[in-house]
Amino acid sequence: MKEILFSLVFFSSLWGITGSEILSKIDKLYEIRTDITAKIKLTQQKGESIKVIEAIYYRRDADDSFLIVMTAPDIEKGNGYLKVGENFWMYKRNTRTFQHINRDESLSGSDARSGDLEKRKMSELYTVALDEKNQEKITEEKLGNIPVYRVEITAKVSDVTYPKQILWVHKENFLILKAQAFSLSGTLMQTIYYLKYTQIDGRYIPLQQIFVDEFEKGNKTILDLSGISFEKIPSHIFTKAYLENLSK
Numbered sequence: 001m002k003e004i005l006f007s008l009v010f011f012s013s014l015w016g017i018t019g020s021e022i023l024s025k026i027d028k029l030y031e032i033r034t035d036i037t038a039k040i041k042l043t044q045q046k047g048e049s050i051k052v053i054e055a056i057y058y059r060r061d062a063d064d065s066f067l068i069v070m071t072a073p074d075i076e077k078g079n080g081y082l083k084v085g086e087n088f089w090m091y092k093r094n095t096r097t098f099q100h101i102n103r104d105e106s107l108s109g110s111d112a113r114s115g116d117l118e119k120r121k122m123s124e125l126y127t128v129a130l131d132e133k134n135q136e137k138i139t140e141e142k143l144g145n146i147p148v149y150r151v152e153i154t155a156k157v158s159d160v161t162y163p164k165q166i167l168w169v170h171k172e173n174f175l176i177l178k179a180q181a182f183s184l185s186g187t188l189m190q191t192i193y194y195l196k197y198t199q200i201d202g203r204y205i206p207l208q209q210i211f212v213d214e215f216e217k218g219n220k221t222i223l224d225l226s227g228i229s230f231e232k233i234p235s236h237i238f239t240k241a242y243l244e245n246l247s248k
Contacts, residue, residue: 019128019136022151025174027121029204035060036205039227040068044110046219053108057117057225058237065238066118069246070108080243081107081114088114089240093247098240104161111190111211111221115161125160126153140171143178147171162189175204180214188214198228 035058042053054072059065065084070076078093081101089098090105103115129137129152137152148168155163162181170177175197181190191214196207205228213219236242 017149019138019151019153020123022138022149022169022174023123023126023128023153026169026176027123029174031203032059032061032205033201033203034230035062035233037227037229037231037233038225041222041224041226042107042110042112043222043224044108044219045221046216051109053110058233059117060233060238063238064118067238067243068107068114068117069243076108078247079108080246081105082238082240082243083114083118084238090114091240091243096244096247103159111213111219112209112223113161116209116211116223122153125155125157126165127156128152129154129164141168143168146177148177190214200228200230 037059038057040053040055040057042055044051044053052073053070053076055068055070058067058069063085066081067083068081070079080091082089082091082098088101088103088105090101091098101114103113103118105114106112107114131137139150141148141150148170151167151169153165153167163184164182164186166180166182167176168178169175176194178194179192180188181192183189191212193210193212194206194208195210197204198207205225207225209223211221211223
């Protein structure tokens, strides 16, 4: 993706918005008030190799739960990822076993992480970084032809996928258009592009994201969301027993 970035380095006080306000606006836009079910397609590229993974995604923010059930290819079918509260598990169909995992666990070897699909408020996880003058690291730029805020954030809790991120946030609607994720040492690990959104009841859901592996060059994953439904999901879906029964 070609970008022409024109930095207009103004501090937040000059345009009347603070970092915490930007993060709060992002949280409000991404808040999902109902259950959601969708189809996931992961197109993973590693060098010349391309692998396509399909799954069903169930999410309920009311009790902080989600389930991903792999449906294709056959070698992945029946595997899953389950989150209930603060507990994450990965399920392997062939061994019928559950393994505790972290938020940075790769989804079936792709560049997408399990933490990318859960409910977490940006304002509760991160704070805007400060420069040597104790000013928030926010600048006005252009991402292509789109005016954005470039916001550098650092984690204020330990259980995050990445301790530092830089966000490019649309100035008009506050949607995240691009994000860069860094390790604790400051190494750029991943760049994420948010290419498509859908708006439902005033809330936004990303329909297509590209996860670019910056550590192993040439690797990337495209995540597509489709078939979105907001029908109530039965509670038994978010259980280990449900995943195990799918394997029978």
